[in-house]
Amino acid sequence: xTILQFIxxxxxxxxxxxxxxxxxxxxxxxxxxxxxGRIQNRWGPNRVGPYGLLQPLVDGAKSFLKEDIxxxxxxxxLYLLAPILALGCSLxxxxxxxxxxxxxxxxxxxxxxxxxxxxxxxVILGVTSIGVYGVALAGWSSNNKYxxxxxxxxxxxxxxxxxxLGLSLVGVVLRAGSLNLRVIVEQQGTRGILSWNIFGGxxxxxxxIYLMAAFAESNRSPFDLVEAESELTGGYHTEYSSMKFAxxxxxxxxxxxxxxxxxxxxxxxxxxxxxxxxxxxxxxLLVRALFPLFWFVxxxxxxxxxxxxxxxxxxxxxxxxxxxxxxxxxxxxxxxNIVATSLWLAYx
Amino acid sequence: xxxxxxxxxAGFCLAGAINLxxxxxxxxxxxxxxxxxxxxxxxYLLLGAEFLAAAQVIVYAGAIMVLFTFVxxxxxxxxxxxxxxxxxxxxxxFPAVVIILAVIATVILHAQGLGTAKLSDxxxxxxxATNIEVLSxxxxxxxxxxxxxxxxxxxxAILGAVALARPGGGNEAERTGGK
Numbered sequence: 001x002t003i004l005q006f007i008x009x010x011x012x013x014x015x016x017x018x019x020x021x022x023x024x025x026x027x028x029x030x031x032x033x034x035x036x037g038r039i040q041n042r043w044g045p046n047r048v049g050p051y052g053l054l055q056p057l058v059d060g061a062k063s064f065l066k067e068d069i070x071x072x073x074x075x076x077x078l079y080l081l082a083p084i085l086a087l088g089c090s091l092x093x094x095x096x097x098x099x100x101x102x103x104x105x106x107x108x109x110x111x112x113x114x115x116x117x118x119x120x121x122x123v124i125l126g127v128t129s130i131g132v133y134g135v136a137l138a139g140w141s142s143n144n145k146y147x148x149x150x151x152x153x154x155x156x157x158x159x160x161x162x163x164x165l166g167l168s169l170v171g172v173v174l175r176a177g178s179l180n181l182r183v184i185v186e187q188q189g190t191r192g193i194l195s196w197n198i199f200g201g202x203x204x205x206x207x208x209i210y211l212m213a214a215f216a217e218s219n220r221s222p223f224d225l226v227e228a229e230s231e232l233t234g235g236y237h238t239e240y241s242s243m244k245f246a247x248x249x250x251x252x253x254x255x256x257x258x259x260x261x262x263x264x265x266x267x268x269x270x271x272x273x274x275x276x277x278x279x280x281x282x283x284x285l286l287v288r289a290l291f292p293l294f295w296f297v298x299x300x301x302x303x304x305x306x307x308x309x310x311x312x313x314x315x316x317x318x319x320x321x322x323x324x325x326x327x328x329x330x331x332x333x334x335x336x337n338i339v340a341t342s343l344w345l346a347y348x
Numbered sequence: 349x350x351x352x353x354x355x356x357x358a359g360f361c362l363a364g365a366i367n368l369x370x371x372x373x374x375x376x377x378x379x380x381x382x383x384x385x386x387x388x389x390x391x392y393l394l395l396g397a398e399f400l401a402a403a404q405v406i407v408y409a410g411a412i413m414v415l416f417t418f419v420x421x422x423x424x425x426x427x428x429x430x431x432x433x434x435x436x437x438x439x440x441x442f443p444a445v446v447i448i449l450a451v452i453a454t455v456i457l458h459a460q461g462l463g464t465a466k467l468s469d470x471x472x473x474x475x476x477a478t479n480i481e482v483l484s485x486x487x488x489x490x491x492x493x494x495x496x497x498x499x500x501x502x503x504x505a506i507l508g509a510v511a512l513a514r515p516g517g518g519n520e521a522e523r524t525g526g527k
Binding site: 075078117118119122123125126128129130132133136137139140148151152155156158159162166179 | 375386409410
């Protein structure tokens with residue numbers, strides 16, 4: 001492949017994936033509103049389009065048309081930088097996520113991943129940890145006590161739960177012997193559901209630690225103290241309006257999708273199907289290309305459903321409970337999991 | 349390609365470092381430091397040390413600098429003011445920096461067999477093994493003792509910080525309320 005072809009394909013992949021990602025973000029918002037509505041025994045948005053399906057587009061238009069207010073007391077450079085940082089970090093992560101088999105594309109190229117990085121997992125962790133600055137700087141530069149409290153909470157929460165998150169992934173990495181996301185998925189794809197890390201890999205403890213730490217990392221209920229509306233009005237984005245607020249909003253839902261993707265790749269076998277090779281592999285190229293995509297999207301959708309379900313069910317943690325849970329339960333449990341996995345791998 | 353990226357990110361790194369010194373607001377300085385650290389990560393990546401690059405971003409840019417900004421926010425530190433001491437530091441600082449750089453340069457020039465750092469494949473000299481494998485082999489065989497001693501040192505530091513930060517500052521009677 002010449003360099004020109006490489007650039008053209010890369011630009012195409014980036015464009016398609018970004019558009020799909022943004023659409024997914026918009027419709028995750030609708031999914032949440034609909035599901036929370038049903039959980040609370042009401043209909044949710046149902047006026048715009050059939051079943052309210054055009055609601056996200058209208059919401060987007062509304063965000064663009066609202067007046068863009070920049071309060072006088074803010075520290076302007078950082079105030080403007082923060083939403084870009086938050087949304088940017090949440091959209092970059094998908095760049096290293098593989099969502100289909102390799103070698104199905106024309107000329108044996110990698111059609112279902114923007115880039116295949118050999119430290120993909122670390123890249124995702126790095127980008128997530130940079131994403132903290134979006135929230136932290138937004139709160140600080142707003143020059144508002146509520147915002148500052150929200151961003152202080154978020155910094156403390158993210159630093160605490162990032163440890164548990166990182167440690168919970170070590171078991172998976174030990175089993176795969178690689179940080180490459182493709183290798184991790186292919187290692188789970190041998191016997192269908194039985195060889196997924198959550199079942200056959202005996203990583204279900206790690207899975208639950210990851211799940212809880214990831215909920216905290218993406219500032220979602222029950223860990224949404226960052227924007228606890230009863231205490232902090234809106235938390236870190238109190239002073240943001242119009243499209244800048246929408247960017248934080250999109251970043252949050254983008255992070256939910258990222259967490260779903262990572263959990264799918266690391267614990268639920270990625271794009272591999274749950275039946276393994278029970279039904280044989282098809283020789284039709286289209287089927288071979290699209291079925292993995294279907295399984296991947298289905299698994300990520302289950303995670304999004306779980307996110308909304310948890311939000312509609314669980315009350316918010318208290319701040320001391322949050323810290324106790326993170327440091328006294330998740331961290332030691334994650335370390336025990338690493339020890340147990342290493343012993344199992346050494347003596348099996 | 350490598351050279352272009354090197355020049356661009358070395359430029360970022362230097363610009364961030366200079367901005368760090370020039371800015372009078374602590375949070376701007378902290379953010380410049382983040383720019384320096386992430387550009388350094390890219391330089392590591394160009395040298396073929398992808399694990400070090402990721403660790404640099406996760407540990408320094410992602411964790412340590414978050415704590416820096418956290419503290420700056422918590423103290424709500426304002427702009428620095430120029431005092432007699434800071435003016436004196438400005439006068440003495442530049443000659444001192446020149447001397448230190450000269451010393452370092454002479455040491456590097458006199459050290460034999462260092463070789464030059466090669467862009468793109470400097471650290472992946474071993475065929476078939478990835479960077480992480482080479483690094484962990486060295487860490488857990490040759491450098492096992494220093495590695496473990498460092499970890500114990502950090503553990504002691506953590507315990508000390510916890511002991512000091514508890515109500516009563518490590519004073520048992522005060523903490524339990526004299527019971």
